[in-house]
């Protein structure tokens with residue numbers, strides 16, 4: 001059978017690729033985070049802790065913490081929770097002053113796939 005229209009063929013190819021179950025593969029999706037997204041804390045957190053749907057390759061993963069001026073806040077070396085390889089932890093080197101913060105993360109799960117995302121929280125002492 002010949003496709004009458006090259007556009008139809010292209011459409012079918014696109015459909016095929018969109019049906020490829022990339023979302024079904026074991027990508028690491030962020031399931032839970034501390035501090036929580038959009039939360040308002042009265043004291044600085046001691047760490048940023050991100051829980052994923054899959055085990056994480058810590059060497060290829062990164063957590064950045066930015067203030068409202070996009071200045072990078074110092075975080076210590078990332079490590080995995082010793083009892084849970086899906087939980088990635090970034091200890092803060094210094095307490096955060098009051099302000100709005102963005103957590104910017106990029107991770108590689110054990111299947112080699114990359115995912116990334118970001119979210120915000122606020123530190124607002126009483």
Ligand SMILES: [Cu+2]
Pocket residue numbers: 025026027028109111112113
């Ligand atoms: Cu994957």
